[in-house]
Amino acid sequence: MPELVAIDVAQDARLVEHLERIWGRGDAASVIDQRLGPAARDAQLEVLAPTRHLVADGAEIVERHVATGRGTEPGDALVVCTSGSTASPRAVTLTHDAVMASAVAISARLGVTDKDRWLCCLPCAHVGGLAVVTRALLTGTPVEIHDGFEPERVARAAREGATLTSLVATVLGRLDVPEAFRRILLGGAAPPSEVPPNVVTTWGMTETGSGVVYDGVPLDGVEIGVLDGELYVKAPMLARAYRDGAPIDAHGPDGTRGWLATGDGGTYASGVVRVHGRLADVITTGGEKVWPADVESVLAAHPRIAEVAVWKRRDPEWGERVVAWVVPRGRAPTLEELREHVTASLAPWAAPKELVVVSALPRAASGKVSRRLLDGSADAP
8 A cells, every 4th residue: 555654844945855755766755844843733734644654864764654643545645634614624635646636737727837936935844835845846847945935035936937836815915016026926815906917816726726717717627517506616626525435416406426625705706706714714694694795805805904804703782793803003093094995886784893913924834714713712703
């Protein structure tokens, strides 16, 4: 049975060598997040259950056998932890065919040529960063790998020939010269209301092996369906199964299997996908439904807001009320200012009924805001 090797070393150019060696002998790979503390790292290893552990031993990098690990199936390439906002991560298994399908479809959509070079500056423990490396490896495109996002280092990479990169919205605003890249893929969360013309907004998840919708348009080979307001995906880049053995696919809008129920609400009309957000995140206030991402997008344009997250709290009158957690820019805005700002663009029931001023927003390891931690509790509201 093929092995699963946990790559638990610094994120650098040698990652390509590690993947080539592991894949070359028919095994699958996982990448351990180097930013995690001991307890969180142990939790990630428990979820992944690797059979071998690639670690640094002084100046040497060695593989150690893990007696409690579980092997993989022939054809498996990667096992990747999900990057959602829930407290307990889950891992999905991607096959070589799925990883290749993603690499080919994305490269075709971006028009990648031999003049391009990828820059990976996102954590490779999550699919957003790891997919940059694997698509470069599988298409023969050069790739530069950083161990994190440093604006000056990223800008220097662009000056020195990197043309393509993948970022999350949190760090896009920290990059002084985003136009230096030919294309920037932006994913991981709802994009800001305005992005530079070279930025491509993407939608996808770990189960889809990376983004599968670019600027609202599905990649070639990707089918989108809607059932009861939920977006479904059928595509050759879908993961094979969850690491715990649970199947990925389900019956979709057409009644056949092979679809992924994404958990995201949205619409698909005239070939364009519009994502509203996680169905579990919908705020029902006074019988009206409010999507937090829509309110966040409007509030992000307020001149006195540096960062914002919208979530809900229980309300005896309205059932749930819209709450805005705001990291201010200078003087904090008032609740009335926020309500006026929102009602200028959205329905009045979408306006926050409460304002919480904070110095920072809680984030998952992937960089996504963790709404369920805004109140300091995993089960808020």
